[in-house]
Every structure is written in C-alpha cells, then in structure tokens.
Amino acid sequence: MRQQSNKLIHFSIVICLIMMLIPWKGWFQTLQPYWLALIIIYWSIEAPKQCGLFVAFFYSIMLDVLYGSLFGKHGFSIVAMVFLISKVHKRLKMTSFWQLAIMIGTLLLNDAFIRTVIDWLSQQSGSFKINLWPVLTSILVWPWFKYILDRVRHKF
Amino acid sequence: MWTPKNEPALSGNNVLSFLLLEIVCIVLMVLDQSAKIATPIRSTLSTLTYPLTKIVELPQKAYSFINSTISDQAQLLNENTELKQKLSQAQIDLLQLDVISQQNHELRQLLNAKQQLPLQTTAAFIINVNTGSNDHHLIINQGYNQGVQVGQTVLDLNGVAGQISKVDIESSHVILITNENHAVPVEFLRTGIRTFIYGTGNLNTLSLSEIPQSADVKIGDILITSGYGDVFPRGLKVATINNILTTEDKSFKQATAVPSANLNLIKQILLVWNKEPSVQTSSLSKEES
Numbered sequence: 001m002r003q004q005s006n007k008l009i010h011f012s013i014v015i016c017l018i019m020m021l022i023p024w025k026g027w028f029q030t031l032q033p034y035w036l037a038l039i040i041i042y043w044s045i046e047a048p049k050q051c052g053l054f055v056a057f058f059y060s061i062m063l064d065v066l067y068g069s070l071f072g073k074h075g076f077s078i079v080a081m082v083f084l085i086s087k088v089h090k091r092l093k094m095t096s097f098w099q100l101a102i103m104i105g106t107l108l109l110n111d112a113f114i115r116t117v118i119d120w121l122s123q124q125s126g127s128f129k130i131n132l133w134p135v136l137t138s139i140l141v142w143p144w145f146k147y148i149l150d151r152v153r154h155k156f
Numbered sequence: 157m158w159t160p161k162n163e164p165a166l167s168g169n170n171v172l173s174f175l176l177l178e179i180v181c182i183v184l185m186v187l188d189q190s191a192k193i194a195t196p197i198r199s200t201l202s203t204l205t206y207p208l209t210k211i212v213e214l215p216q217k218a219y220s221f222i223n224s225t226i227s228d229q230a231q232l233l234n235e236n237t238e239l240k241q242k243l244s245q246a247q248i249d250l251l252q253l254d255v256i257s258q259q260n261h262e263l264r265q266l267l268n269a270k271q272q273l274p275l276q277t278t279a280a281f282i283i284n285v286n287t288g289s290n291d292h293h294l295i296i297n298q299g300y301n302q303g304v305q306v307g308q309t310v311l312d313l314n315g316v317a318g319q320i321s322k323v324d325i326e327s328s329h330v331i332l333i334t335n336e337n338h339a340v341p342v343e344f345l346r347t348g349i350r351t352f353i354y355g356t357g358n359l360n361t362l363s364l365s366e367i368p369q370s371a372d373v374k375i376g377d378i379l380i381t382s383g384y385g386d387v388f389p390r391g392l393k394v395a396t397i398n399n400i401l402t403t404e405d406k407s408f409k410q411a412t413a414v415p416s417a418n419l420n421l422i423k424q425i426l427l428v429w430n431k432e433p434s435v436q437t438s439s440l441s442k443e444e445s
Contacts, residue, residue, distance in 0.1 A: 014208070021212045023285050053170070057177045061184075065201045066208065068293060068322040068329030071194060072184035079181065083174040122185065123337050 008156050009050055012149070013039050013059050021066055030131065033138040036063055037111060038145055040078060041104055044085045045092050046153070056082040070122055077114040081107050097143070105139045191306045195323055199300045202324030209327055213283050213297065275389060277311065277426040278302075283327060285422065292332040292355065294318070296425060299326045307387050309428040315393040315416025316340065316381060317425055332419060333394070334359050341384035342394050347372055350382050353395060356412075359419045362395050367409040373400055379413060389428060 016035040024032050036059060043051035060078040064071050084107065085092065092103060109132075116130045188194045284295040298304050300323050308320040310330045318338070321331040333340055334355040343350045349371045353362050367373055377397040383390030395413035403410050 018208055018211055021208065021284055029285075053173050053177055057180075061201065062205055065198055065324065066205050068295065068324075070185055071188035071197070072181035075184070076178060076181040079174065079177045083170070086170055118185070122189075 005156055006050055008153065009043050009047060009055075012152075013043070013051075013055075015039075017059065017062060017066065020063065030133045031137050032134060033141045034108065034111075034134045036060065036074070037078060037081065037108060038104075038138055038142060039149075040082060041085065041107065042146060042149055044082045045089050048086055048089050051082075052086070053079055053082055070118065073115055073118050076118065077111045080114060081111050084110075101139060101142055104142055105135065108135045108138050195300070195306065198322060199325040202299070202327070205324070206326050209283055209295070213281075216283075276429040278429070280425055280427050282422065282425060292318075292335040292338075292357070292359070292419075293321065294330040294332065294422065294425070295327055296330055296427075297327055298427060299324045299328045301326055304328045304427065309388050309392070311392065311426045311428060312417040312419070312422055312424075313426075314418055315395070316388065317417040317419060317422065319387060320427075330425070332359075333415060333417075334362065334419060340388060340394055341382045342379040343382040344371075344373070345378040345380050346374075347377075349373075350384065353379060353413060360414060362413045362415055364397075364411045364413060365408060367411060369407060369409055371409065373397060373409060373411060375400060 013036070016039040019035045020032070023029065040051065040056050040059065044056065056078050057075055060074040061072065063069075063074045067074070092100060095103065112130055112132065112135050116128065120128050184197075187197070278298070280296040280298045282294050283297050294310075294317075296310075304320055304323050306320055306323055309316065310318045310320065316333060318330045318332040318335075320328050322329040331338055332355070333353070334357065336355050336357040338355040339352045341350065342353045349368065351364055351366050351368075353364050356363050364379075375397055379394045379397070381388040381390055381392045381394055393416045395415045397411050397413045399412045401410040401412065
C-alpha cells in the first residue's frame, strides 16, 4: 500500500468543493452530483489513514458555510458516512466494481436520508421530501470519477 | 504488500472521535438557531472559504468583461438608442411622479403623518443561485465587511426577491420568497386587506391560504408588502394574483400568485438599507390608527 500524498488528497477535495459551488442552469441544478461526498468516499476507501473523520468533518463544515445551510448538517451526515466506511473499508477495497457502486449508492441514500431528517426537524414545515436526483447522478458519475482519480493517483 | 501492521487499528478511538464529532455537529446545529452566536462563527470560517467563492465568481466576471469588450459597435449603438428611448420615457413618467409626490407630501402634512423616507439601496452581484428541490437561495457578493445584516430586504428591479438569511465575511445568503419556509406579510393594493404570502418551492408560484372569506379578491390584484413584522419596508410590490382556488374551508379563501420579481432569470439584485427601523414603525403605526 503506497503512502498517498496529502497534497493530492486535499487539493482534490478542494476542487470538489468548488465543483459543488458551480451553478448549473435552471432545473439542472437539481441533478448536480454530490461531488464532496464522492471524493470523501473515494479517499476514505483508498487512504483511510489520511482521510479520516476529522478531515471529512472539516470539509463538510466548509460546505455548510459555502451553502449557507444549517451549520453541521452536511457535517453530521458525512461524518456518519465516513465512520460506516471505516468499519468496512477493507472489504470495500476488495469488492467488484459494480458491487462497490451499489454500496456507494446505499451510503449516499443513507446520507440523503439523514439530511432530509435534519431539514424536517429544523424547519418544522411538515413536508418530508428526499431529493433522490443527486444520489442517482452521483452513482452514474461514480465509475468515471473513480477511473479518473485512479489514473491521477498513480501519476503522483 | 498487505500487512496487518499497515491497517489502522479499529479500536474505541475511532468510535470515540465519531461520537465527539457528531455531538459537535449537533451543538452547531442548535447554535445556528440564533443568528447572534452563529454569525461570528460563520464569518470567521468564511475567511477560509472566501477564496473558493472568488474562484467560482471569476469565470462569470471574465465572461461579462469579454462580452462587453468584444461586442461589436453596431450592437452597442442599437443598445444605446434603445436605452435613450427608455430614459426619455422614464423622465416623462418622473415628471408626473414629481407632481404626485408633491401632492402626497401635502396630504401627509395635512394628516400629520411622518414622511416615508425613500429607500436606500445598493446593487449586489450574484455569485451563486441555488434553486434545487426545497432550498431556494442566492449567494451575493456583499457580506459582513460591507455591513450587511440578517433580515435585510433584497429586491430585484421588478419587486421583492427575498431577504438576507446568513451573513459571511465577504458574501451573504439570500432566502428567496419562493422558498417553502418563507412568508411575507402583504396587503392587497386595491382593498388594503392584509394577509401572508407563502413560498411553494416553485419559482413561479406563491400561495395565499389565509385570505378572510369576506375579502374581495380578483385575478390580477397586486400585492405589496404591508411592513408588518418590521422585516420588509412597506409598499414594495411582491406578486400578482393569478388564480383563486375554491376550497371546502369555510373560514379562509385561498389563492396563488406570481412573484413580480423575475426569479428565474435573476441577475442583479438591490439590497435595501433600513437605517432607522424604529422610526419607520412608529410612522407606520400612526398611519394605521
């Protein structure tokens, strides 16, 4: 197992934060994949020592600041996700490509569910709507995302 | 290759830090309910995120710069004549407005009511628009350093767009009136009946569910802010009624309205500065009585 350069990890996470900020036209905004979660999943599987709970917490709080969402909303769900991954990351590394994609879909669904519950509790508006589009697009993007990152990673 | 040594110990340490971080998150969420505590934390952290918003803003600014330098002269001339025509029309309107505002002034003096100050506004540039599923908000390029405060009214050139919900160091977040969790105290321009208008999560629709049954409501009625609640100044155009719903509810009429502000194609917004809120409320209460 090669030691991954910390610079690359942080740089790629920051790039994903910027990608989350880039506005998409009109209705397409709803389809925007959850880049930050994808990159954090990737690194917490591939380099669990360097992308642990604290790194995930820090960047997801940054996302809360950037989005102006409830403080700690993304933090709460992403930290939970990284914890789940840290329990099984050895097995995740070994699973086949498609099984991994399904696992990631489940994790993202869980994450979306946690955030919806938080929204529902904090706003008391009574509507409980999970937005499943980003989960779906994230799963579709994942194979290419992983492929590109694997290529980039072995260059450094 | 793989040795057990390399494996990070999945001991209680991991569980402990997980629990710690989740508790920190919950504490932050609770603290976020009060703007007084949350705003300083946000603005300190936003010094870290500020470069990121700048990076996102850059291509948009570059695009408009290139657009303005490259656009050909004929187009500019065309635009110029068009603007001149618009200006002369506006000046004619203004002439009439002078007379009306003079009359208004005299009438107010007769009634012994305080003068309503003209609104002070500054233009702001929109960095990011987020109109995803249930979270309608904008990010603008003015923040704590420019003196922006939570609750300030945000206008577009056609009407009320929303209000400031969170303030960062160099940017702030605007919650749109179409956000599901947003309500504006409004009154009917024609009849003066007061009610609330709610966001629906749809950029083209607002809903009114608390119109008194006895009220006279027609399609095309214009709604303006009533100034109640001391958040929105009085008399700003909010929406136009486009549909009156028939319901079983005996106590209230329901209707839907189209926001006056062009929220779909929002480009530039105006921030309203409410210099002396206490003075305005007192003048309002006098008017009401």
